[in-house]
Amino acid sequence: MSFIRAVLGLVLYFVNTVVWCIPIFLCGFLKLIPIKPWQTMVSAIAKSCASFWVACNNLNQSLLIPTKFNVSKVPELKYKDWYLVIANHQSWVDILVLQRVLHRRIPFLNFFLKKELIYVPLLGLAWWALDFPFMARSSKSQIKKNPKLKGKDLETTKKACEKFKTMPVSIVNFVEGTRYTEQKHARQNSPFQHLLKPKAGGVAFVMEAMGEQIKKVVNVTLHYPKGRPTFMDFVSGHVPQIDVQVEVMPAGDNWCGDYSSDNEFRVKFQAELNRVWLQKDQQLVELHNRSEHVERV
Template structure:
């Protein structure tokens, strides 16, 4: 009987997620096309409207979870967040469920979560327009081969990204970066010989690039540690109602000048930055251990 109920929950909840996404993505895409009108106050209004629609999408996802697949979300450290501030959000990454958890947890507590995207993704049919409507920053990264052939391109990617992010000087934003670069699996953990038991090695380049491009605009880092007491779930597990508890610890860290520098060309800064990020990951490992032992309150 339990297996049948789980399958019914899975089909129904995935269906509602799909309907909810389709329902809200249409007005967001429409906003994207309307935003093509090159009048700045109009574009600001359309961006605001698109984020309203995206926020409704997140709220409806949470409603689906509450009604069909309820679970206990145990959170600590969230009281220091503000909806009108500039944040870089970093987190460990174990499952696609992480994104749903973060959206639910941070909805209306900080600005809508934005992801840095490769500039080529703006040409993805419909979605590229939707991401642009939501002000997702499209970054330009110059490859080592391109720099070797044309050294004058050095620093061009940072300059281009800074221009793309100028809009955030007046509009609060939250930029998300999964520092490990990929989801945790035992295979990946073993292959990269990670020194952490429950985490992959942090990749410093992406975070350093965001801070170099937007350091003047961002004021704080939101360091999120997610732990699944009953094992890392898949999205299907989550949609089937198999996830009963999720633990999250939130830490707000000021962004100091020591975290902003030229990661690509300044060797001393690169070593220092990698050291700081490794310390942060060591601390995250300890937090995950305490969460598993229910010691964080």
């Protein structure tokens, strides 16, 4: 049964992606016409197509997989507003979960992607057409070898965020910067039990560029009681339950400021992010203990 479920699910995902990628590609090329009102209108059409793509994926999941989504009561949100979404990152399934839980509650989710992902068949061009920013992150060692790279991340983020100012958008940031594994956790000597260390720069640069628009931060905690699933685990129906906790926080003074040159604000921002991450870790400990208790009973 799981094999049949997986085959049907993959076929539906593929067909749905092809169907909606065609108008999204077309919108991407039409946006090359350098007329701002025209580009804004075409962007809105592209995001509507992407929203239908997500809706069809969600329907696919509802019909084919038995996974129970245990979602906390979601605070009041607005579809026509700007949001920063932060979450812990354990699996590529996280993206499907976020899209399912937040679909139509807030604007279409936009992700910052590694530049190499533009070469992903179909999706790479779709992400480009939807104005997903493609980032070339520079490590400290790379900046040391080539000082000209310093500040490039902020410059790229600001340029990308300029496109987000014309219509409501939700910008997603997986603050850990990579998917959680036990090996990475040990290598970092992370002070958190179930999380990697949060990386402040990406979030801070978005808030620095979009502080006037973004008034609220949507903080999502993702927990898989049976361990981190692969995409195939999810499609095959081998993920019995997913716990999702959603909190909405005001983007106050601790979130908005000049992170790149104000040392005092940088310390304050990092302290605030660590506070949020400590709270998230405690939530994961509670969820983990609860699932273990249920198994024993």
